[in-house]
Amino acid sequence: MKPIFYYTELALNQVGPGSEVIIEHKELSRFGKLNTSEFNHALSKLKEKGAQVSLEWDILMSETDFASKASLLNELELDLIDSIRVQDPGAIEYVKHNLDHKITLILETGNHNLRGIQSWIDHVGERVNRVVLSVELDKKTVKNYCENLEVDVEFLVLGRILIFYTPRNLLSSLLPEDDEKKKRRLVSNEFLEASGESEESPHKGFPLIENKHGTFMFHIKRLFLLDCLSDLKECGVRQLRVDNRFDSEDLLNKSLLTMNGSCDVASFKKEYPYDVIKGYFNTNKTDVLFKKLKNYRLQRKDESYVGEVLETNKAHYMAILIKKSSIKLGDELKFITPEGKELVCKVHQLQNSVGVDIEKASVDELCLINYFGSVWPKSQVYLNI
Amino acid sequence: MASKLFKLGKNMSVNESRFTPELLAPAGSLDKLKVAISYGANAVYLGGLKFGLRSAAENFTEEELIEGVEFAHKRGALVYVVLNGFLHDKDLDELPEFVQFLDSIKIDAVIVSDLGVIKTVHANSSIPVHLSTQASCLNVESAKLWKSIGVERIVVGRETSIAEAGKIKKEAGIEVEMFIHGSMCMAYSGNCTISNFTQGRDSNRGGCAHSCRFEYSIDFDHLDSEDKKRAYFMSSTDLNGIKVLPEYIKAEIDSIKVEGRMKSHLYAGTISKTYSEALNYYKEHGDFISDDLQNWENELKKVTHRTYAQANLVEKAGRETIFNEREVASSNDYVLVGRVIDIVDQEAIIIEVRNAFNLEEELEILPFSGKPITHHLSSIQSLTGEAIERTKPTTLVKIPFVKGLERNNILRKRLLQ
Numbered sequence: 001m002k003p004i005f006y007y008t009e010l011a012l013n014q015v016g017p018g019s020e021v022i023i024e025h026k027e028l029s030r031f032g033k034l035n036t037s038e039f040n041h042a043l044s045k046l047k048e049k050g051a052q053v054s055l056e057w058d059i060l061m062s063e064t065d066f067a068s069k070a071s072l073l074n075e076l077e078l079d080l081i082d083s084i085r086v087q088d089p090g091a092i093e094y095v096k097h098n099l100d101h102k103i104t105l106i107l108e109t110g111n112h113n114l115r116g117i118q119s120w121i122d123h124v125g126e127r128v129n130r131v132v133l134s135v136e137l138d139k140k141t142v143k144n145y146c147e148n149l150e151v152d153v154e155f156l157v158l159g160r161i162l163i164f165y166t167p168r169n170l171l172s173s174l175l176p177e178d179d180e181k182k183k184r185r186l187v188s189n190e191f192l193e194a195s196g197e198s199e200e201s202p203h204k205g206f207p208l209i210e211n212k213h214g215t216f217m218f219h220i221k222r223l224f225l226l227d228c229l230s231d232l233k234e235c236g237v238r239q240l241r242v243d244n245r246f247d248s249e250d251l252l253n254k255s256l257l258t259m260n261g262s263c264d265v266a267s268f269k270k271e272y273p274y275d276v277i278k279g280y281f282n283t284n285k286t287d288v289l290f291k292k293l294k295n296y297r298l299q300r301k302d303e304s305y306v307g308e309v310l311e312t313n314k315a316h317y318m319a320i321l322i323k324k325s326s327i328k329l330g331d332e333l334k335f336i337t338p339e340g341k342e343l344v345c346k347v348h349q350l351q352n353s354v355g356v357d358i359e360k361a362s363v364d365e366l367c368l369i370n371y372f373g374s375v376w377p378k379s380q381v382y383l384n385i
Numbered sequence: 386m387a388s389k390l391f392k393l394g395k396n397m398s399v400n401e402s403r404f405t406p407e408l409l410a411p412a413g414s415l416d417k418l419k420v421a422i423s424y425g426a427n428a429v430y431l432g433g434l435k436f437g438l439r440s441a442a443e444n445f446t447e448e449e450l451i452e453g454v455e456f457a458h459k460r461g462a463l464v465y466v467v468l469n470g471f472l473h474d475k476d477l478d479e480l481p482e483f484v485q486f487l488d489s490i491k492i493d494a495v496i497v498s499d500l501g502v503i504k505t506v507h508a509n510s511s512i513p514v515h516l517s518t519q520a521s522c523l524n525v526e527s528a529k530l531w532k533s534i535g536v537e538r539i540v541v542g543r544e545t546s547i548a549e550a551g552k553i554k555k556e557a558g559i560e561v562e563m564f565i566h567g568s569m570c571m572a573y574s575g576n577c578t579i580s581n582f583t584q585g586r587d588s589n590r591g592g593c594a595h596s597c598r599f600e601y602s603i604d605f606d607h608l609d610s611e612d613k614k615r616a617y618f619m620s621s622t623d624l625n626g627i628k629v630l631p632e633y634i635k636a637e638i639d640s641i642k643v644e645g646r647m648k649s650h651l652y653a654g655t656i657s658k659t660y661s662e663a664l665n666y667y668k669e670h671g672d673f674i675s676d677d678l679q680n681w682e683n684e685l686k687k688v689t690h691r692t693y694a695q696a697n698l699v700e701k702a703g704r705e706t707i708f709n710e711r712e713v714a715s716s717n718d719y720v721l722v723g724r725v726i727d728i729v730d731q732e733a734i735i736i737e738v739r740n741a742f743n744l745e746e747e748l749e750i751l752p753f754s755g756k757p758i759t760h761h762l763s764s765i766q767s768l769t770g771e772a773i774e775r776t777k778p779t780t781l782v783k784i785p786f787v788k789g790l791e792r793n794n795i796l797r798k799r800l801l802q
Contacts, residue, residue, distance in 0.1 A: 353735055
């Protein structure tokens, strides 16, 4: 397993021969801060130190922006780049057809099934050197993917978890026109940072960033999987990414020492300055609450379905809209109420909507039958056969 | 003066050679499907019980899907089924059987965002695949990629302008569908997992908790001071593209889409009717130079909505597209009072009451085509003939026959009269 981290001026001290470093350009990368000359300069320094360097082109692009972003690539010292990391399918397609670099597919948004991930790899072809998996996958799934994919798998093991990305300027919009922070953001293109909390959620202190690519929100806790390195090794993950973009050099140094076993993980975790979580690494059950989101008793279920009770008039009648199967005098009906009660009642009185006695009520007709206690509007009606 | 628009009847004469986009409406339930199509939608999109992004919507059982497709196809309308969740492996295990079922009942397309789902659909059916907006396809290169994978239509990301969508269609050589009306995600669709990490509900499999609609306190100085900005800073205004409908046509957008599978019958009917009538007007006249533009705009204000804006349709969404207000249950002037369940011998109409109304209140009836009918009730009766002064929700009442009304017509009333 090999660590991979981001280039920052401070992180340069941690780079040595064989290090793998991600470099960002401010026009191409969500949190990039380097302009073209700074980028090319940093790239040279990284190569001098013997690092493998990946360019991160991870922004999503409108058609209007796409051409300028793609043409910017011509200004970069691409010969010094070992691979390009892409998420926008447009960027994937562009790199595939216009450059000859290895391609790292950032599949962190969605991509929670092997079939889809394999299809991405098949589509791009042999130039895919790696896939970056979503942190929403649990370790059992990651292991399955590592065993079945023929390319390396990278996983975030330490750092912020991005939970929201929009191209809109949501923070500067809150500030008055003459605010200095707003000016620095909009005129000088600096990052505008803040934290957010909502009284409607128990979670406080979401880190927020606005920059030229939009507004980003992160989880209040950092992902910390450095105490799961043996699990990750068993899974077969080859690259462990540390997101050091918002941290000190010291923290990166200690992270790397922990990863190579030179520093005790428990001690590091204890002194780590942020609250941490393991995310979904142990298990992901984010679909179990779905069954509570609606009343499944109100759904039609089988071929004996008749229709729906629209009105109950106590001691007089129940009005049923016949939707599927006709009913006749003498039929036995089963009612499933919104609360889930199942009640059976025989039709011994049947009238049309103006109170005329009828023998049979057909599909699309409104009919009135004898009242039966505990049946309510919206109850679903079935033939009890 | 009677408007030009409302002279058009149900069998209006239109210029069939003039291009107009398909009007694609949401169908949150079988009843809403019938309402949307009856009021003029050319196509509807709906969800089965799984695999979509609206777990809380009523959605369609297989029986309802069969009935819905039959109802739509009989009236020349198309049915698209959403399978647009980012599915996990175990979800995919159950998908082939459902896809085969959809193929067997001849649905017209599926709307998909996950490559694994696309491959599963292709392996198990011949159903055309439309790429969901959830996949955030925003540029020509991206559209070319999806086309090479076998996608037949792109629902472009909500960040796309009409001009960009037109360019994507022409340069990628693929059908393009684009939202014209309804609620908006503030995030790039598919790129928000707030619900996943704060509520334990996967927003990309149908569990979105709408955390973007919450009020937040924003601390710019990190001082944990009282000097915080309180704002609904992540909440988006609603999209309303009626004024730029000519731009959609000029760009030859294949399908204009209305958001709102969770919304009411009143919404499904009003939006379908309004956009359908505007498109028909264009088809007949070749322009939108009409006094009725104001009528269409007014109609769209009669459904529940947040402040309307054009989002990214013409230029990049700015500050005006942030809906910095608390959500309220009903932010409109009108409310659905019920719908027509039955018409009895041209003597009486039976209404399923959704919201109470009084005998003296003025109701508006929305016919399937033509101007809304203002109606003063002379009587309200229960089904057993007892006179009623004020109705109650979830009851059936009889009102005197009104010429022009049909089953599934919607009745509404103005609030705070």
